[in-house]
Amino acid sequence: xxxxxxxxxxxAHPGGRSVLRNLSLEIEEGSIAAILGPNGSGKTTLLDIxxxxxxxxxxxxxxxxxxxxxxxxxxxxxxxxLVPQRENVRFDFTVTEYVLLGRAPxxxxxxxxxxxxxxxxxxxxxxxGIARLAQRSIATLSGGEYQLMLxxxxxxxxxxxxxxxxxxxxxxxxxxxxxxxLLKSLRSRGITVLYTSHNPQAAAIAADAIHMLKNGSFMVxxxxxxxxTSAALEKVxxxxxxxxxxxxxxxxxxxxxxGIRRRRGRS
Amino acid sequence: MRRSDPRIPxxxxxxxxxxxxxLLLGRYPAPGLISIGGLLRDPLAGRLVLMLRLPRxxxxxxxxxxxxxxxxxFQMIFANPLVEPGFxxxxxxxxxxxxxxxxxxxxxxxxxxxxxxxxxxxxxxxxWLLARAFRFGGWxxxxxxxxxxxxxxxxxxxxxxxxAADPVRQLPEITFWLLGGLWSVTWRSLLFLLPPVxxxxxxxxxxRWKLNVLSLDDRVAHSLGTAPERERLLLLxxxxxxTAAVVSVSGLVGWIGLMVPHAARRLVGTDARRALxxxxxxxxxxxxxxxxxxxxxxxxxxxxxxxxxxxGAVVFIVLMGTAGKRRGA
Numbered sequence: 001x002x003x004x005x006x007x008x009x010x011x012a013h014p015g016g017r018s019v020l021r022n023l024s025l026e027i028e029e030g031s032i033a034a035i036l037g038p039n040g041s042g043k044t045t046l047l048d049i050x051x052x053x054x055x056x057x058x059x060x061x062x063x064x065x066x067x068x069x070x071x072x073x074x075x076x077x078x079x080x081x082l083v084p085q086r087e088n089v090r091f092d093f094t095v096t097e098y099v100l101l102g103r104a105p106x107x108x109x110x111x112x113x114x115x116x117x118x119x120x121x122x123x124x125x126x127x128x129g130i131a132r133l134a135q136r137s138i139a140t141l142s143g144g145e146y147q148l149m150l151x152x153x154x155x156x157x158x159x160x161x162x163x164x165x166x167x168x169x170x171x172x173x174x175x176x177x178x179x180x181x182l183l184k185s186l187r188s189r190g191i192t193v194l195y196t197s198h199n200p201q202a203a204a205i206a207a208d209a210i211h212m213l214k215n216g217s218f219m220v221x222x223x224x225x226x227x228x229t230s231a232a233l234e235k236v237x238x239x240x241x242x243x244x245x246x247x248x249x250x251x252x253x254x255x256x257x258x259g260i261r262r263r264r265g266r267s
Numbered sequence: 268m269r270r271s272d273p274r275i276p277x278x279x280x281x282x283x284x285x286x287x288x289x290l291l292l293g294r295y296p297a298p299g300l301i302s303i304g305g306l307l308r309d310p311l312a313g314r315l316v317l318m319l320r321l322p323r324x325x326x327x328x329x330x331x332x333x334x335x336x337x338x339x340x341f342q343m344i345f346a347n348p349l350v351e352p353g354f355x356x357x358x359x360x361x362x363x364x365x366x367x368x369x370x371x372x373x374x375x376x377x378x379x380x381x382x383x384x385x386x387x388x389x390x391x392x393x394x395w396l397l398a399r400a401f402r403f404g405g406w407x408x409x410x411x412x413x414x415x416x417x418x419x420x421x422x423x424x425x426x427x428x429x430x431a432a433d434p435v436r437q438l439p440e441i442t443f444w445l446l447g448g449l450w451s452v453t454w455r456s457l458l459f460l461l462p463p464v465x466x467x468x469x470x471x472x473x474x475r476w477k478l479n480v481l482s483l484d485d486r487v488a489h490s491l492g493t494a495p496e497r498e499r500l501l502l503l504x505x506x507x508x509x510t511a512a513v514v515s516v517s518g519l520v521g522w523i524g525l526m527v528p529h530a531a532r533r534l535v536g537t538d539a540r541r542a543l544x545x546x547x548x549x550x551x552x553x554x555x556x557x558x559x560x561x562x563x564x565x566x567x568x569x570x571x572x573x574x575x576x577x578x579g580a581v582v583f584i585v586l587m588g589t590a591g592k593r594r595g596a
Contacts, residue, residue, distance in 0.1 A: 048486070051486070051489070051490055052489075053486050053489050053490070073492045073493065073494060074492040075492075076492060077490065077491055077492025077493075078492070080490070081490060081491075082486070082487060082490035084484065084486060084487055087483070087484055087487060088484070089482075089483065090346045090347070090348070090482065091343070091346075091348075091482055091532070091537045092532070092537050093479070093536075093537045093538065094536065094537075094538075097479070097536070097537065097538045101479055101480050101483065101491065102491065104477075104480045104491040104492055104493060105491055105492030110473050110474065111476075112475075112476035112540060113476070157491070163490075
């Protein structure tokens with residue numbers, strides 16, 4: 001059974017053009033899936049629909065086989081967590097205090113986190129590889145440390161499904177690799193991962209399945225080898241791509257010189 | 268991981284000592300402290316302490332604790348360190364109600380308090396309705412804009428009332444009310460304060476850890492299994508109810524609700540489990556000290572609002588000028 005399923009979802013912003021069109025998606029339990037697409041293709045909206053933050057105009061969202069809007073808020077919060085693309089935390093929590101907020105859906109309405117929650121928060125920090133930052137103020141963290149802290153907060157939620165919005169797009173190569181290795185280690189712990197990316201290479205090296213989004217519907221879905229062809233990528237991004245494989249590891253790069261040459265030729 | 272802070276019991280002790288000292292401090296029979304022996308020998312002094320100073324001190328504690336608690340709630344819910352508890356039309360509403368009462372009926376303090384409370388709540392209700400009618404921005408932004416608009420409306424009304432007031436009898440009274448003070452507190456007004464303040468503070472105290480969650484972005488708070496709008500609304504109503512009640516008795520006492528939450532976070536950290544109780548204690552302490560000065564230093568009472576603004580502004584400047592201690596950094 002798939003952990004998350006979207007059936008024929010339509011969504012439009014109030015008074016605006018439709019963002020998602022007749023979109024269906026199945027995420028297998030224990031897999032890493034990537035939603036790949038250019039800016040503005042509807043990736044964040046798609047995550048918001050999965051999260052229940054936005055409601056589809058038509059179609060249904062199912063989590064563990066049950067309708068999402070039939071779950072209680074706390075049930076939903078214990079099954080699924082979100083790492084947003086950006087989060088401005090305006091107050092100067094310590095890293096541990098912030099990560100503990102991930103325990104919210106597991107607590108009764110007036111309950112505050114206790115020893116067990118603190119232990120889980122410590123484990124989440126260790127899993128994200130930032131145990132050494134536990135007592136630091138979050139205002140002192142670097143961009144990479146901050147991103148790992150957001151992931152640690154989501155892990156403290158003990159979710160079955162982790163949603164990440166562009167988890168590596170604002171990081172330097174070293175930190176991108178750290179995040180990707182973390183995502184792979186989560187899969188081995190039984191956590192299902194769904195993340196968005198506008199970068200084909202970032203999708204290529206981590207995901208088991210890639211869903212390529214263009215104008216609100218999936219153009220292709222499948223394994224990286226099936227999806228990442230230069231023809232499909234060019235269709236979605238509008239620039240030429242070069243794709244090469246070394247064993248299971250792909251190298252996807254857009255051909256800047258060829259792209260510029262063609263633009264010139266057109267004008 | 269510290270869930271509580273050793274400085275909180277210390278602050279409680281300090282508050283207790285200050286309250287006890289405040290009981291003995293005053294201008295009768297002479298400016299300064301009265302000895303316990305002197306208190307026992309002088310029946311008038313005994314009655315003064317019991318009937319005037321004690322309710323006034325208790326009201327001061329409630330006022331400071333409420334303003335600081337509401338300030339903490341507002342700053343965290345709106346994720347904005349610059350808001351203070353009166354800004355949803357509550358302070359200006361209460362002031363307008365009081366001024367109206369003084370001009371139209373030349374009423375007694377008890378009536379002024381009751382009418383001020385009604386108008387404080389009316390200010391909140393009006394801000395609320397306007398925010399629902401506005402068609403611009405998100406819910407929080409609409410609420411802030413509505414609060415600004417309603418406060419401005421009431422401020423205009425206060426201006427008009429001041430113009431219409433009898434310059435000899437009524438205008439000084441209005442001015443004094445606008446500057447804030449606890450001179451009118453009696454046991455009766457204290458009893459009148461207790462239910463709304465007690466209920467409001469209880470809700471805030473019970474939900475204090477949730478404040479941390481609700482200071483995050485709406486979408487993240489939603490993903491953490493909360494209903495951000497509904498829970499923020501509950502906390503907002505509770506905090507505003509307490510504020511409206513204390514302000515209707517004390518008049519406008521500025522800066523405590525804005526400054527004390529900052530100072531508390533500096534002292535014990537951001538986590539509202541510690542920052543909220545610490546802030547309430549520090550707010551109560553600040554009001555007690557300012558009120559002691561207000562009623563002791565000069566033969567005529569100094570309006571409390573002048574002192575809290577003065578002390579608050581100075582502390583604020585010092586606080587902002589010194590680098591915060593970064594734990595573990």
